[in-house]
Amino acid sequence: LFIRLFYPLFALGPEAGAYQAISGLEWPSILALVSAITMTLGNLTAIHQKNLKRLLAYSSIAHAGYLLMGIVALSDLGLRSVVFYLVVYLFMNLGAFGVVTMVAAAGGGEEIDSYRGLGVRAPYVCVAMAIFLFSLIGLPPFAGFVGKVYLFAAVISKKIYWLAVVAALNTVISLYYYLRIIKAMFLEKPTEAVQIQIPLSSQALLLALLIPTLGLGIYWQPLARVVGGMF
Template identity: 55%
Template sequence: MDLQQSLWLIFPEIIIIITIIVVVLAELILPPQKRHQTGWFAATGLVAAFFVTLNLFKVDTAAEFFGRMVVHDAWSLFFKLFFEISGFLIVIFSLGSKETRGKNQGEYYALLLAVIMGLIFMTSATDLVMILLAMETVGILSYVLVGFNKASSRSGEAALKYLIYGATATGVMLFGMSYLYGLTGTTNLFDIADSIAQSETGFTLTVIMLFILVGFGFKIAMAPFHMWCPDVYEGAPTPITAFLSVGPKAAGFALLLRFFFSTLTQPALDGAFTVVGTFKWPLLIAILSAFTMTVGNLSAITQSNVKRLLAYSSIAHAGYMLMGVVVLHTAGLRAILFYLIVYLFMNIGAFMVVAAIRDGIGSEEIDDYKGIGRRMPFAPIMLALFLFALTGLPPLSGFIGKFYLFFAVIDAGIYWLVTVAIINTVISLYYYARIVKAMFFDEGSQTTPVPVTPLQIIVVSISAIPTLILGIYWAPIIDFAEQSIQMLM
């Protein structure tokens, strides 16, 4: 593929890079009172990249370029759209949040756009070197965004913890990748797959994959690599917390699935996959899935801070999505992609409401939520909607997402895992209901009405509408997910 064709296939990324330059220059040119407009430039760039990505679906054949380090396929396009939508929501969210208004607006939006670009390359990478570069782009810039509020000691502490955990996880993963290169003599995933299929490397390969799984597990907040998550989510500005809960998590799943299914499986009949080699990684993932959802849900029960509670909830949802990996079937992969879409709207929506309430009452503690259902009705009603969707109650989108995941696991005959998931779903209803009870049924010490800005109403509604509609009519999203997994076949 020549350079012109290659550049066209990464034209969404080029648009994002141009937008970053425009945002940085606007920060220098605009007077301080107008620098918040850099957020609108960022949002415009993401909308433009979104429509270019849609147009790229017309190129319906997979293509490798840039020395076979990056691939264009339906899988990468699915996640490009995912990150562009989530990035747009976070930018609009940030424009209305007190935590991200003030100085250095251009720097904030430029960093956010750069992280989105790194996430896109994570999902397109088919070479160990590119995987590492993309992950480090996301990681290093994320550390800065978490600590962006320099006046907050909590934000600085969260950034330092994130840096330490991230550097450790990356080092362990890189150690495993170096041995994988030594074992196979190549850094390309498809060449690695050919080498593994032709060699007898059982124990060595198992140790290597365990090291690499540490890096992937860190990105998706999989237990036991989840310890950074609650502190980082609590300390970071709420828009960044919302972004970290969906963006890097989705990229981590995209990379994990591409890596393991490309190197350690082969397509079989009727959408199934067979494991290559002696490493029984599906069983390991099943155990980690059950462990992750259980740790997340049990830990959430004791939390008094809403952001920490949602952090442990995010860990639990990573455990649910890991069930789709275990199935070794396109039904499981389709369920993961669909769940990521519904999780995007209901989780970002929940954090949007938490930010709106924080701006109104100045607190994120559940005890301070008492009685706010009467003081600012819109925000608590929306938060209840998102929490019940996260639980998986019908007729909301979370129910359909869990239905597809659970059905795929049942169809594969892994009954013990779906039993654990059902028990954990019941547990999650308890701690989500605690927040709803505090908002609507407990008496608060304050009765003064709290206003909600029009922009907050708009951004929350943008997330609430898909949360409702996808619980009633979801066929187009399922079909889209089905088309996007063809790269693994």
């Protein structure tokens, strides 16, 4: 609904990919700059976080910057890419936050250090977390990869190459801090030997979030058609 209201205020037409002048401001350049700053600040702040909830919160700011890429393009492809990425981001981000919440509720911690060797103590949960994180990075064959491809395609189609380069560099930054979590879970020795017991209901919820995170990375066409019919 927000996009449908926002679009006519700035666009000359669905295929124009341009903005009307409002108060004489160069809205494409302004929004592109906001996008670049948002993703960069979000990622650079996330790097220094040791608490997983704070890390994921700052990474959410970075993902808001990625989403702005589609708004900057303001073409049919750009708007479709925003909606598509919002849908897949919902699954993978809820999944990552869900794992952190479940582990904390089961007696684990929220610090990255507390996840050392967690892959031995709670293997299913850690595999799920790894999938959510790989998708948040934007690696294939997960849904986040397809979402980012659409966003990159949108800005490249409008020849906003510098923003695509900034987004690519930010993806590399995010790779570093997301992989820190995966390294702690699977490559470092456990700090405790006690198994983490996650209730079956919570595991079922993780599975419900895993299915679209995996499925939409392999078979994304149905969602793309639904989103395409919106614009």
